[in-house]
Amino acid sequence: MSDATTLRDLHVPGTPLVVPNAWDAASARMVEAAGFAAVATSSNATASVLGYDDGQQAPVDDVLHAAARIAGSVSVPVTVDFERGYGLAPAELVERFTATGAVGLNLEDSDPATGTMVDPAAQADFLAAVRAAAGDALVINARIDVFLRRAGSPDEQLAAALDRAARYLAAGADCVYPIGVGDLELIATLVKEISAPVNVAYGQGAHSVADYATRGVARISFGPMFQRHLYAKFAGSLLPALQADRNPFAE
Numbered sequence: 001m002s003d004a005t006t007l008r009d010l011h012v013p014g015t016p017l018v019v020p021n022a023w024d025a026a027s028a029r030m031v032e033a034a035g036f037a038a039v040a041t042s043s044n045a046t047a048s049v050l051g052y053d054d055g056q057q058a059p060v061d062d063v064l065h066a067a068a069r070i071a072g073s074v075s076v077p078v079t080v081d082f083e084r085g086y087g088l089a090p091a092e093l094v095e096r097f098t099a100t101g102a103v104g105l106n107l108e109d110s111d112p113a114t115g116t117m118v119d120p121a122a123q124a125d126f127l128a129a130v131r132a133a134a135g136d137a138l139v140i141n142a143r144i145d146v147f148l149r150r151a152g153s154p155d156e157q158l159a160a161a162l163d164r165a166a167r168y169l170a171a172g173a174d175c176v177y178p179i180g181v182g183d184l185e186l187i188a189t190l191v192k193e194i195s196a197p198v199n200v201a202y203g204q205g206a207h208s209v210a211d212y213a214t215r216g217v218a219r220i221s222f223g224p225m226f227q228r229h230l231y232a233k234f235a236g237s238l239l240p241a242l243q244a245d246r247n248p249f250a251e
Contacts, residue, residue: 004103007077007139010037011175011197011218018209021081021222023049024066025073032074038104039074041067043081044224055112060086064100071101079104079139083112090129094138104139106177109164110149117151120160124167131172141199141219142173148180158189165194175199175219184211191216 010017019038022028023045031039044054046066052058063086071078082105085093097105107130109123110116127142134140146152146160165176175197181187182203191198197218202209202225212220241248 002103002137003077004137004139007038007079007104008174010077011139013191013197013216013218014213016209016213016217017219019079019219019221020226021045021224022070023224023227025069027226028070028074028078032076036076038077038079039070040104040221041070041078041080042222042224042227043083043106045227046081048224048227056083056086060088060096064096067097067102068100077104078102079106079141081106084108084110084118085126085130090126091133094130094133098134098137103137104141106141106143108143108145108179109168110145115149117145117149120164120167123164124171127168127173128171139175140173141175141177142168142171143177143179144168145179147178158186161190162193165190165196169194169196177219177221182206184215187212187217188215 017038018036019040020031020036021040021042022031023042028039046063047054047058050058050062050066067078067080078101080102082097085107088096107127109118109120111118127140131140144161144164146157146164151157151160161178168176176194177199178190179201181190181200184207187200198216199219199221200212200217202220202222209220238248
């Protein structure tokens with residue numbers, strides 16, 4: 001069984017795939033050692049360690065190299081937050097991406113630079129071209145940004161999210177990721193209306209994994225949360241302790 005098939009099969013509604021987002025080989029190995037079935041990356045966290053802001057600011061060569069280092073460091077499937085594809089045409093995107101050894105990717109439907117939503121038909125065409133080039137070798141997680149970008153009223157956002165989900169799945173996406181949704185009843189509605197695995201963000205911990213599982217979610221991810229938590233500890237207490245000539249490891 002290929003890693004892509006393994007990753008695809010791990011998306012089970014009600015028994016979600018929990019993927020703590022890593023940002024380098026060391027953090028990816030920690031995720032695997034903790035017993036998680038797959039490793040996801042965060043574009044924000046990866047850009048940070050490369051010295052760039054999020055939003056496709058990091059050079060695509062650096063992002064692909066980072067993905068390859070992560071995929072080569074673990075034995076579980078790796079899925080990468082690949083933003084909007086860094087301007088690569090679908091065939092080139094698939095060729096260069098699959099060379100990293102990662103078997104899944106997120107592709108979002110808003111412009112990282114402006115936050116403007118991409119036309120859903122154009123995004124569906126893009127996803128279809130990626131699927132045609134990849135065959136079954138990649139698990140495509142189609143991100144839906146209408147809630148994140150607050151595109152319209154709540155009712156308009158829900159209608160747009162469902163429309164986009166249907167288009168993206170018809171184009172060949174394996175799962176959809178309506179990011180920016182924290183309300184459990186809205187999540188339950190999305191899961192009920194979308195005939196495919198749904199990924200949600202864990203957020204700041206307002207809800208448990210069990211809360212999401214009960215509502216039929218198939219995947220839970222964390223974005224840059226773990227990196228931010230660890231780096232906040234480093235900057236907020238360890239370094240100040242050392243400056244004050246205290247033992248930072250006793251903090």
